[in-house]
Amino acid sequence: xxxxxxxxxxxxxxxxxxxxxxxxxxxxxxxxxxxxxxxxxxxxxxxxxxxxxxxxxxxxxxxxxxxxxxxxxxxxxxxxxxx
Numbered sequence: 001x002x003x004x005x006x007x008x009x010x011x012x013x014x015x016x017x018x019x020x021x022x023x024x025x026x027x028x029x030x031x032x033x034x035x036x037x038x039x040x041x042x043x044x045x046x047x048x049x050x051x052x053x054x055x056x057x058x059x060x061x062x063x064x065x066x067x068x069x070x071x072x073x074x075x076x077x078x079x080x081x082x083x
Contacts, residue, residue: 023060030054
């Protein structure tokens, strides 16, 4: 997810890219906490932290995806093909 987000840095407007990148970071953080909890040490309130970062990640990714799709449609509809 992180690499996919980074690959869109030139295609997405600044705020959309930053939201998408934040979503990717939260997603990676969520998965990292799952791995640490399973294989290393117990994290206090781990279920809450894992689900909170997961839902935050999904929200950021969904919003950024919708905004990027809207931006790309606007660009493709522009008379000269540019914004």
